[in-house]
Amino acid sequence: xxxxxxxxxxxxxxxxxxxxxxxxxxxxxxxxxxxxxxxxxxxxxxxxxxxxxxxxxxxxxxxxxxxxxxxxxxxxxxxxxxxxxxxxxxxxxxxxxxxxxxxxxxxxxxxxxxxxxxxxxxxxxxxxxxxxxxxxxxxxxxxxxxxxxxxxxxxxxxxxxxxxxxxxxxx
Numbered sequence: 001x002x003x004x005x006x007x008x009x010x011x012x013x014x015x016x017x018x019x020x021x022x023x024x025x026x027x028x029x030x031x032x033x034x035x036x037x038x039x040x041x042x043x044x045x046x047x048x049x050x051x052x053x054x055x056x057x058x059x060x061x062x063x064x065x066x067x068x069x070x071x072x073x074x075x076x077x078x079x080x081x082x083x084x085x086x087x088x089x090x091x092x093x094x095x096x097x098x099x100x101x102x103x104x105x106x107x108x109x110x111x112x113x114x115x116x117x118x119x120x121x122x123x124x125x126x127x128x129x130x131x132x133x134x135x136x137x138x139x140x141x142x143x144x145x146x147x148x149x150x151x152x153x154x155x156x157x158x159x160x161x162x163x164x165x166x167x168x169x170x171x
Contacts (some may be wrong), residue, residue, distance in 0.1 A: 004053040006080040024090035027078045028106065029061040029070070031086070034093040039146035039152040043126050047094065055087055062090065097149070104157050107164070129156065 010016060024031045034042060041061055041065045049058045056075045063070055075083075109118060121128050135139055137144075142150070 001080060002076060003055040003080055003083045017084065017088055017091070020088050022084050023082070023085040025062060026059055026075070026082055026086040026091070029063050029068070031089075032065045034062070034090065034097065035052055035150040037061065038146045039130075039149045040126075042094075042097065042149040046090070048068070050087075050091070050094075054100050055083065057085065059086060059091060063087075075150050100153070104155075105160055107160065132159075 007017075034046075037046070046058050046061060049055070049061075056072055059075050060070060060072060063075070113119075129152065130141050133139065133144045133147075133152065134141050136155075139147075
């Protein structure tokens with residue numbers, strides 16, 4: 001049974017997901033760390049698959065690495081409680097990533113930036129990050145998308161620190 005069908009049989013699926021145990025293993029297979037997955041998968045693909053209730057596809061993304069190759073039919077056959085624990089872990093990891101981004105990458109834009117219209121770039125979402133890194137390191141956009149989330153985060157964090165230092169030096 002698909003996990004979304006299993007969750008639909010419960011009136012309190014959200015509460016169950018919120019309060020159940022978390023596990024980074026499914027059917028005895030340990031997941032890759034979420035931050036080791038590609039930037040595009042962590043920032044766009046996985047969240048969209050979760051919104052679309054395509055949980056088993058997310059599980060494959062986390063479990064298929066190295067020489068291990070699983071297929072959707074295998075993952076669909078696993079125990080739904082184990083899949084629920086695994087999904088809870090993935091969601092918690094995505095929340096931790098969002099918090100980390102807020103804590104380390106966010107800065108309040110200056111009035112000058114706001115009046116210049118820099119906030120108009122927000123509609124482009126992750127493209128801004130991908131484009132900046134591609135230009136800086138002479139990568140294609142696809143190469144940046146395939147970098148690990150951790151690598152992209154560290155590049156952004158370093159850039160933020162450097163910008164903060166430059167700003168303090170000019171004051």
